[in-house]
Amino acid sequence: MNYSNAEIWFTILTLGAGTFLLRYSFLGAIGSRPMPQWFLRMLRYTAVAVLPALAAPLVVWPAATHGQTDPARLAAAAATLIAGFVTRNTLAAIVAGAATLMIGFYLS
Amino acid sequence: MTQDSNAPSRRAAAIEASRARALARSPMQSLRHGAIQSLPFLLVMVPFGMLFGVVATNAGFDLAQTMGFTILVLAGASQFTAVQLLTDNAPLWLVILSSLAVNLRMAMYSASLVPWLGGASQPARAAVAYALVDQTYALSIDYYQNTPRLSVAQRLGYFFGTAIVMCAAWIFFAYLGATVGRAIPDSVPLDFAVPITFLAMIAPALRSLPHMVAATVAVIVSLFLAGLPAGVGPMIAAILAMLAGSATEVWQMRRSGGRA
Numbered sequence: 001m002n003y004s005n006a007e008i009w010f011t012i013l014t015l016g017a018g019t020f021l022l023r024y025s026f027l028g029a030i031g032s033r034p035m036p037q038w039f040l041r042m043l044r045y046t047a048v049a050v051l052p053a054l055a056a057p058l059v060v061w062p063a064a065t066h067g068q069t070d071p072a073r074l075a076a077a078a079a080t081l082i083a084g085f086v087t088r089n090t091l092a093a094i095v096a097g098a099a100t101l102m103i104g105f106y107l108s
Numbered sequence: 109m110t111q112d113s114n115a116p117s118r119r120a121a122a123i124e125a126s127r128a129r130a131l132a133r134s135p136m137q138s139l140r141h142g143a144i145q146s147l148p149f150l151l152v153m154v155p156f157g158m159l160f161g162v163v164a165t166n167a168g169f170d171l172a173q174t175m176g177f178t179i180l181v182l183a184g185a186s187q188f189t190a191v192q193l194l195t196d197n198a199p200l201w202l203v204i205l206s207s208l209a210v211n212l213r214m215a216m217y218s219a220s221l222v223p224w225l226g227g228a229s230q231p232a233r234a235a236v237a238y239a240l241v242d243q244t245y246a247l248s249i250d251y252y253q254n255t256p257r258l259s260v261a262q263r264l265g266y267f268f269g270t271a272i273v274m275c276a277a278w279i280f281f282a283y284l285g286a287t288v289g290r291a292i293p294d295s296v297p298l299d300f301a302v303p304i305t306f307l308a309m310i311a312p313a314l315r316s317l318p319h320m321v322a323a324t325v326a327v328i329v330s331l332f333l334a335g336l337p338a339g340v341g342p343m344i345a346a347i348l349a350m351l352a353g354s355a356t357e358v359w360q361m362r363r364s365g366g367r368a
Contacts, residue, residue, distance in 0.1 A: 001168050002197050008173050011200055015190060016180030018208045024237035026219035027226065035222060038354065043220035045322040045353030046346075047246055048310050050213040053326040053342035053349065054185065055306040057334045064299040073300055080304050084311020091148035093308035098151075101300055 072104025123254070130255040135265035138258075142247065142269025149243045152305040153277045159301065160187055161285020167195045171286050178282040182275060183241060185302065186210040202337075212343050216350075217245045224252045225267070227260045236264070239271035241278075246309045317360065322353030 003011075059077040061067040079100035084093030133141060157178075164174040169191070177187045186207040193203040217240055225236060248267045252258065258266075314320050326342075326349035333341030 001194055003194065003200075005173075007200060008169070008194070009176065011190065011194070011203055012173065012176040012180055014204050015177075015186065015207050016182075018204070019181050019183055019186065019211045019214065020237060022208070022211050022214045023218050023240040024234060025215045026222050027233045027237055027240075028218075028230075035219075039219075040223060041354040041357060042350045043216065044357075045318065045350045046213070046216045046220045047249065048313055048319045048323045049326045049346040049349035049353065050216065050342070051242065051246075051306040051310045051326075052323045053330040053345035054210075054213075055303040056327040056330045056345075057341070058300075058303040059307075060331060061334065062299060064297060073297075073303075076300060077303060077307055080307040081311045084308050085314055088312040088315075090308045090312060091151070093311050094148070094151055094304060097300075097304040097308060101297060101304075105297065 072101055072108055075104050076101035127255045127257075130251070130262075131257060133262060133265075135259075135261040138262045138265030139269035139272075142251070142266035142271075143273045144269075145251075146243065146247055146270040146273045149247075149274060149305070150277055152301050152308075153243070153274060154281050156184055156301045156305070157278045157281030158285035159299070160184065160191075161282040161287070163188070164191050164282075165286045167191055171283075174286045175279075175283060178279050181207075182238070182278065183211050183214070184278070188302075206337060209337075209340055209343060213346060214240055216346070217249075220249060221245070224249075224263055225260065228264055232264055236267055236271075239268075239275050241274060242306070242309065243274050244270040246313075250313065318353045318356040321356045322349040325349040325352040 055077070059073060060069055062070055062073050065073075076097045080093045080097030083096030084090060087093070130138075130141075160178065161174060164177065164187075165171075169177075177190065181187050181190075189210050190203055190207040193206060198206075218237065221236070221240075225233065228236070244267060247270045248263070251266050252263055310323060314323060326345050329345035329348050330342050333344055335341075336344075
């Protein structure tokens with residue numbers, strides 16, 4: 001790294017302030033003003049839209065394998081999804097995913 | 109889902125009972141309940157937090173800088189993005205923009221909490237904003253949607269219960285990772301804690317066709333746009349996925365003659 005201590009702290013503080021403003025944006029500025037129906041309808045799908053979008057590239061092209069698709073990680077992701085869908089339980093999904101990943105590593 | 113609501117099943121009775129319990133909780137009890145319900149997430153928060161401490165320290169950040177990221181930014185994915193890009197000696201403006209792009213979803217979380225927490229006081233909303241991470245959001249919005257008649261005080265209680273456990277764990281274990289975490293063997297695939305958490309959080313929420321359509325669109329578009337700079341592809345994919353989910357909902361509503 002070729003940054004001074006001040007440059008790193010500038011990055012940390014800017015990122016911290018920017019992230020807070022993103023989180024505060026609607027909650028802080030809009031308050032309890034009513035919002036349009038179509039907007040509320042879209043927001044129902046925030047979590048199921050954002051998290052899979054973030055996870056998908058990490059699953060298919062993991063940084064740890066330098067972007068090489070890894071059968072053990074694919075299987076772990078599939079096990080997480082299936083267990084979570086069937087049991088409706090986040091913990092069961094995590095355990096299933098971690099166990100599958102460990103078995104996959106052991107086999108490879 | 110229609111079958112569920114027509115024929116009163118054991119599942120419907122269980123949901124009704126859990127609603128009654130949620131409504132009976134005082135704000136303090138709601139806080140305790142939120143804290144307890146977030147405990148399973150420690151299974152991923154602990155390795156994930158430690159991983160950040162280990163990665164940042166190995167990249168050459170000192171303890172104060174590592175903890176500065178952890179406490180002031182308090183957002184795992186974007187902290188990893190920033191550390192990665194700084195390690196690559198990227199220009200600072202690109203580091204900041206990319207890491208903020210990863211956090212753009214927080215604005216959507218913020219917006220989706222307005223109907224539930226918009227009536228809270230200014231300081232309370234600022235405190236919620238500080239602690240608004242994937243886990244506290246996912247747990248809370250699920251709790252609110254399951255029992256829509258909760259009071260604002262009960263909702264805040266639950267949120268802060270999840271926030272205390274999640275944020276304290278994130279900060280403490282990042283510290284632990286930065287100080288003693290070098291002992292973790294390289295063979296442990298800690299990197300996969302991130303996608304596993306994300307998938308485990310959404311899989312139980314795939315309870316209707318629009319939810320499934322949204323998730324599918326998100327995955328396909330995000331993979332298709334993977335070549336774009338960090339954070340941009342998932343952002344576009346998420347917006348299209350939300351549109352697809354709400355369009356499916358409207359289509360379903362029309363087909364069943366206005367009944368949701």
